[in-house]
Amino acid sequence: MDLQQISEILTRLEQHELRAARILNMVPSENSMSALAKLPMLLDPYHRYFFNDGAAEEPWEFRGVEELASLETELARPLLRELAGAELVNVRALSGLNLMTLTLSALGGPPGSEVMLLSRAQGGHYATASVAARLGLKVCYATGPDAHTLDETQLAETLRARQPGLVYIDQSNALFPLDVERIARIVRHEAPSTLLHIDASHWMGLILGRQLLNPLAAGADSFGGSTHKTFPGPQKALFATNRRDLFERFRATQQYMVSSHHFGATISLALALLEFKHCHGEQYAAQVVVNTRRFGAALDRLGLELDGKERGFSAGHQLWIRTRTSGVDAFTASQRLFDAGIRTNAYPSLPGISEPVLRAGLNEPTYHGLVADDMEELAELFVAAIRQTQPAEQISSRVAAMRARYRFPYRFPSDDPKLLEQAMRLVRVALTQPRE
Ligand SMILES: Cc1ncc(COP(=O)(O)O)c(C=O)c1O
Incomplete structure (x- = not known):
């Protein structure tokens, strides 16, 4: 059996896991759990x-x-x-x-x-x-x-x-x-x-x-x-x-x-x-809406064009951002954000918008712990990535630092010593199938 191939797959998964822990996923259709x-x-x-x-x-x-x-x-x-x-x-x-x-x-x-x-x-x-x-x-x-x-x-x-x-x-x-x-x-x-x-x-x-x-x-x-x-x-x-x-x-x-x-x-x-x-699900839900509106307002202040401005940008978790007025196509913007550690959706159009547009969600960043006061910095990084006013590596380090600031307020403490030991035992059992 080619263990080398399996090991390579595991290595790729591990690399992905380490990368995923340093980025902010803002695809509104996705989330995380413990x-x-x-x-x-x-x-x-x-x-x-x-x-x-x-x-x-x-x-x-x-x-x-x-x-x-x-x-x-x-x-x-x-x-x-x-x-x-x-x-x-x-x-x-x-x-x-x-x-x-x-x-x-x-x-x-x-x-x-x-x-x-x-x-x-x-x-x-x-x-x-x-x-x-x-x-x-x-x-x-x-x-x-x-x-x-x-x-x-x-x-x-x-x-x-x-x-x-x-x-x-x-x-x-x-x-x-x-x-x-x-x-x-x-x-x-x-x-x-x-x-x-x-x-x-x-x-x-x-x-x-x-x-x-x-x-x-x-x-x-x-x-x-x-x-x-x-x-x-x-x-x-x-x-x-x-x-x-x-x-x-x-x-x-x-x-x-x-x-x-x-x-x-x-x-x-x-x-x-x-x-x-x-683990405070109601608080999480309230924070999603607060963060989304704050992030929308911050992007607006920095000169991006958002839909729904007259109604506070959003009453949920999504924001729709038109980047063409900043001289950048939404698909290019999404790639630049990706390179800077921020994942969004790019669409050729959305309801009422007949040009390429970015869709971003604050649900997963909120689940990771980001609060309203983080939104100004996140918006600054977001805009810097789209306009390429800072190198992507510099932005991605700051994104990773934002994530590292929090200890998952809305999830079970996976690192609680007792729970961790019990969970590791289960993982070991699953992997090794002990005979007794
Ligand atoms: C209203 C609605 N129904 C169904 C779906 C499909 O859900 P899933 O991707 O979980 O299959 C979506 C996904 O965006 C949705 O918004």
Whole structure:
């Protein structure tokens, strides 16, 4: 066996890990979580199916995780019920897109039914219409006069005329959340039998952290989304509702569209929820919004052009930055930032912006501990990288120093001596499979 090749792969992973600890990831779709929460994905449950999802009377066909099943049924789910303010939750979807497919399939009705989606010009996700079409669903849209506003008259008229089975609101590229209470009121009035689902993938951490109104409390029938964007958890997704009939429809669909729900990642989700609850998740969520607005204002002062200025730049974690007015294309800006240790998205366009544009998120930097007073310095480094007024190496050292300033305020103390010893023992067991 070529151990040299494996060693080289390990070396590359180690180099990546060391690099990752020195940079700031500002891709709004990503986040981090504690190494302790990640640990289950290294262990035996990662390989196991777990079909029995808690109905005690079901016989076990696939044996193996009986002793761990309660980590999903009696830890992850109750924690999520509490944080999501929902009576019923499902944690089996593998990602936001997988959850979207499950939800459209479960709640969208049989092929030929009509669903209403949020237009991409108002921030709707790029894949939703395609997923709906592949499920045989017909699509109509909620549209609006600008990227962050719905035309309520158009919404009401379309609902009245078409009576879709489901309204699926999936703000993905968005600086300001739509008002779910108003949408729910219009849906109830114009199409009383229409379901309203909110895909809150990008907003999940801010909703669970009580920075944004919970969609169920606002009148939606269900909500869900990724658990790894503003929520600092594993790459999975959740579904939440107070309606037993919708929960059962979702579950019945999920059983035929997701067999392995990646039980290792589900235990990680349980740990991430525990981490969020006990390691100041609400404070993290509040800080994300404060940091985002402060960072936006600081970039603006330094001469960058941002969208949403009149409304405080953002009410969430994203900022949209046009760099062309600074004489730099957004893709070039993203490369320069990358070279300086700052990771962002560059897009050819975003809702309401028909030129290349940068999208940056403060969710992960906040999770690493950055506070409002860091935003001026971060903005200075950001602008210096784009304009190349300082060498990239100098900026990247300062970025690394910013990260090194903090000891992870929102995560389990992975370096607590007792926990560390126990975790290292588990890693050793996983790697060496001792015989006794
Ligand atoms: C509203 C919405 N739904 C679904 C997705 C897809 O999520 P994932 O990347 O977890 O599959 C996204 C991703 O940005 C999203 O914003």
